Amino acid sequence: MQLIVTAINKAYSSVQAVKNVSFHINSGEIFALLGPNGAGKSSIIRMLVGMTKPDSGSIMVSYQSQHYDHVPRRLLGYLPEDRGLYPDKSIEKNLLYLAQLHGLSKSKALSEMDYWLDVFELTARRHDELKQLSKGNQQKVQLIAAVLHQPALVILDEPFSGLDPINQEKVVLFLQQLKAKGMTVILSAHQMAMVEKLADHMLLMAQGQVVLAGTLQQIQQQSQNQRQMKVGFSSEVNAAQLEQLAAVVTVQQLQARHYLLTLAEQASVSDCLKQLLQYGELTQVEMQSADLHQLYLAAMARHKPEAAV
């Protein structure tokens, strides 16, 4: 399974949801679409699924020497952003129905169901109606529904949303299992720490455009000018004042009187230190490489909506 997206655009009424986005995904990869709400992630996913078509550009899915302009249903496992199942039916009935629609025999569907219910510790509740489950458990059932038929490509729109940290870790393990089984996974998320652990490639989007793309290392290299400095002050300093400094792009308060600053591309460290000393005595100065979360925040800060500029 290979997926190549070339310069796709999509507009809804007057809103340009996706602008000239390109990327490619190789078989067996975990690919993450990152970005704030309204960045265009779900619009891209819906085009991949075939629910909508790009206004321009192309999508090419290659699988066993066959080519398609969207992911064929038989190859697809999908967790939509707008999700839900039949609340008055049991877990087993819901999953069996969807598995049979995917073409699985009843016995095959039941054996797959046994496996995944065990993974998510839901075996004892298989006859419970969906409405009796917590939101987190309903989410797990929805994840099982997406993979029960062992699709070649799994697209998960916000798989971590609504889950507590323990269940988020379970989903990380679940996704690693999918990769181990040879499935290609596309996911959209806000949880950078999770994505950092999982994704082979990622695409960071803002306002329908690609902001950063590549592996974590590639993104960090792309952002190598994105230096970060951890500083401590001997007395209280207003973070808003620090943000006004020409050498500083973003400010994140770590603890009392301690801040993580992202430096502007052209700013020198000595210039920055001179400016910081205006606000008080420094007790700590430490340069560090940015993690995905910080790169994300810095990239978003550079791509603020035009109205807010």
Added chain:
Amino acid sequence: MISRQSLIVARWEFLRFFKWKQQLVSYLLMLAVIAAIALWSFFTDESQQQYRIAVPAELQITNTEQFQFQRPGIALETQLMQMQNDDSWHAVISQQDGQLVVHTLTGKKWLQQLDEVLQQHYRHQAAQQMGLNAAQLAALEQPIEIETRYLDQSYKGKDTPEKIIAIGALILLFVGLSTAFGQVLVSITGEKQQRVTEQLYAIVTPQQWMDGKVLGHSFSALKAMLTSALVMLLSFAVVSVFTKKAVDLSWLDISVVLWLIPFALLGVVLCASFMGAIAASIDDPNNSGKSAVMMITWLPMVFTFIVIDSPAGIGMTILSFVPLTSFAAMPVKMAMVTVSWWQPLLSLLLLLATVYWMRRVAGRVFLRGMQMYGKEPSWGDIVRWALSNKAD
């Protein structure tokens, strides 16, 4: 051609609204109510009881199975007191100023039968006084038979068993479409609100999904029609057994019933497809006026009922060929007049083509409606999609 996925959706939809226990309980309750009504009328049937009637000595009336006429030879006031105090008499008859007076405690149904017996007695007495014999009296009492002959050879006649079948068919169609109306609306808008549609879209095509929905709810409607027909027949049988001691189903014309089946089947599928298209365009059933439009599917039965007394007229002829009404009108027409073989066949073919078109429209409306993401399509949008030939 119906896909395997559509059949799975159809089965799911059918079973979603089919609860064995509830169905069984409702049938048993219905039978219990019918049996209770029949038993009540049997045990309270006043014609089965005997009544003691006090009559004047000069009234030489013959006893019947129901009425025992006795001449007590005591004063009228005493007879009336006896009737009030110890139920000696069910009624006391007196003659005052040449007029017959019936005294009784309260109004009862059997008094009408008593009235008939008395009338007959006095008619016989008058006939004897006029010197008429029994045959002459019988000739006088015989009602005149009037036969109406219709020059239109195809007309089977008014108030015939055929008309009972025709009206029964309309009632059953009404039952079926009411069932489909509720279920299609709840099923499609409910799935949208429960956000299942996008998940399903990734598994089945909009057309497969809509075909499954339409089939599933059509089966539900047909099941409702079949059970209603059985309940009607059962009620008829129970009442017949209690009243006439025998079940006579000779009026049930099987050839008409056999024609009813394909028309009912296609009619229900056509209406369910139309309802599906409308329901698929509704984003929020609580704030949409579109659901009322689904009731348009009841109009074919209303129009057919309006022209039912002119089954060979131009109105019925038009209705029986227009595919939107033919499923109701053609079986009714066939029940009441003899039609050429090609007429129902042509009507069925036109209906079949319309069903095919309507299910395509429903599939298109579902897909396009879903792509609008929360915005309800206008009537203009729906008409444009309906008339579009674009493949999905």
